[in-house]
């Protein structure tokens with residue numbers, strides 16, 4: 001299945017994608033792909049692009065796609081930063097970054113996916129008004145992300161009340177990672193940013 005659904009090398013040509021009437025959505029670091037399959041099944045009119053460098057995760061996603069007969073997912077089995085460089089400008093209707101690797105040690109924080117540079121790169125590939133959704137169980141990473149979004153010219157945090165970050169989105173599906181975090185006593189923070 002992988003050769004049929006993997007993004008090839010070079011610039012990504014979306015003209016080859018037959019099912020984009022409902023939009024194009026990217027999930028960065030899909031883990032086992034549970035959430036991606038759930039969303040893609042619910043939205044057969046839309047296209048989903050999943051990005052994950054961990055090969056076991058890619059294998060699990062492929063198995064679920066086959067089992068669930070889901071055909072509207074394409075995969076980049078590698079680093080999201082490398083994929084973003086190859087996407088056309090303003091092509092994404094939404095981007096999900098759920099529970100990115102936390103890198104809790106101070107000296108490792110620069111490895112975190114969220115940075116001034118990655119926010120700029122995402123903004124270039126997102127359509128105006130598109131949503132960037134972020135979840136984390138690590139308070140320090142949530143604060144780190146809010147600080148970078150606050151100084152970004154490209155995104156606004158959509159928030160009125162605590163429920164806006166305490167309650168996940170209607171299409172939410174929990175994952176093994178999230179269940180483990182809850183079992184260890186941590187809570188999720190769910191942030192929604194809109195591309196200006």
Ligand SMILES: C[S@@+](CC[C@H](N)C(=O)[O-])C[C@H]1O[C@@H](n2cnc3c(N)ncnc32)[C@H](O)[C@@H]1O
Nearest residue numbers: 029030031052054079080098099100101175177
């Ligand atoms: C803590 S797991 C969370 C998995 C899943 N998003 C979830 O909510 O359960 C973080 C995932 O991000 C992936 N990842 C790390 N760096 C990445 C990068 N630069 N591009 C894409 N995925 C990345 C990891 O391999 C891992 O599967």
